[in-house]
Amino acid sequence: MRWLRLFACAVVLAALVVLATKPSSSASTFPQAAPCTVANLTAPYHDVDSVSNFGCVGNYAYLWATVGSGPGEIGVTELLAYDTTKGVWENALRADYCTGNVLPVYIEQQACNSN
Numbered sequence: 001m002r003w004l005r006l007f008a009c010a011v012v013l014a015a016l017v018v019l020a021t022k023p024s025s026s027a028s029t030f031p032q033a034a035p036c037t038v039a040n041l042t043a044p045y046h047d048v049d050s051v052s053n054f055g056c057v058g059n060y061a062y063l064w065a066t067v068g069s070g071p072g073e074i075g076v077t078e079l080l081a082y083d084t085t086k087g088v089w090e091n092a093l094r095a096d097y098c099t100g101n102v103l104p105v106y107i108e109q110q111a112c113n114s115n
């Protein structure tokens with residue numbers, strides 16, 4: 001009987017050691033913030049000559065840029081959405097995003113209410 005108790009205590013002690021060393025929770029990571037730089041925002045466009053203003057909120061951004069030069073120069077406003085699966089900014093159609101309160105207010109004001 002004494003050996004049985006000793007064996008049972010050893011089994012319980014081994015089980016406690018295993019449980020104590022096993023992680024009790026899993027680590028989670030926060031999603032990376034979308035990189036809000038002129039270089040990242042102009043990447044989808046090949047003919048941007050200069051940028052006068054830009055901004056980002058979450059996975060949405062606006063870009064005020066100049067395309068062309070001289071008499072053919074024109075100012076444009078672009079709306080962009082960050083594709084988290086690809087890790088890139090992509091052009092977003094205003095018709096799809098500028099209605100129905102999809103965008104953060106700041107982005108909507110800057111991207112949807114200009115030229």
